[in-house]
Amino acid sequence: MHKVEVNVGANVTEANRREAEENREHLDEHGVKAVDILGAVGSGKTMLIEKLTPILQKRGMKVGAIVGDCYGDDDYQRIHSLKIPTQNLNTGTECHLDAHMVHHALHKLPLDDINFLFIENVGNMVCPTDFPVGSHKRVVIVSVTEGDDVVNKHPAMFRECEIGIINKVDLAEAVGASVERMERDMKRHNSNIKILKTNLKKGVGVEELADMLLKN
Incomplete structure (x- = not known):
């Protein structure tokens, strides 16, 4: 009897990567710059879009x-x-968006009337990492209320992102979190990541973030 090994996970991620590349080409054809926003539930992903828009x-x-x-x-x-x-994209039991879902959403949007697209991923610090969706930049946002060890517990997420945001810095002392440790951990896992400290509720750091996102 022959033993056959099938790496289903590798097949799925490779198929997703190919469709993500097609999504990127589609966005480029329409002159749209897309940013994938990653982070846990409650980190500030939605507010980030509200403040930046x-x-x-x-x-x-x-x-x-x-x-x-x-x-x-x-x-x-x-x-x-x-x-x-x-x-709106509901994933059901899936803990991340994938390129195929985003493909369908792109074809429902008036891309000729858009030149900057936010893609807010599902609130999760693990699953979205291996599933690019075709964006030009990936941004991860964490809040001090998640604990100052949140970065070190999810290194892969930070390796995949160009910008790391530490949100709710005004609460750091109250929750006993070290913003400096979070910064060090981000740089340790990704020496090229650009770090920004924000208090989105009060708009602190939002203009600087807009500058970062608009840079090529």
């Missing part, structure tokens, strides 16, 4: 969004209220 619009950008959640449309409703083209 009017700033980007003032700079002449036409903003759109794809919002991912396992279930419901709570975050979608928040982003949709900004009066920008928005698509």
Whole structure:
């Protein structure tokens, strides 16, 4: 009897990578720059989009969004209220968006009326790492309320991202978190990552983040 080994995981991630590349080509054809926003539930992903959208619009950008959640449309409703083209993606039992889901959402958006697209991934610090969706940049946001060991516990996420945001820095002392440790851990896992400290609720750091996102 012959033993046959099939690496299903590798096949799935490779197929996703190919479709992500097709998504990127599709975005480029329409002149759209896309940013994938990663982070845990409650880290500030949705608020990041809410705060950045009017700033980007003032700079002449036409903003759109794809919002991912396992279930419901709570975050979608928040982003949709900004009066920008928005698509909601529910993944069911899946803990991440994949390139195929995003492919369908892209074809429902008026890409010719968008030149900057947010893709808010499902709230998870592990699963989205291995599933690029075709964005031009990947941004990870963590909050001090998750504990200052959150970066060290999820190194792969930070290796895959160009920008790392430490949010809710105003609460660091109250929750006993060291922002300096979080910064050190980010740099240790990815020496090229650009780090920004924010208090999104009060708009601290948002203009600087817009500068980072608009840089090639």
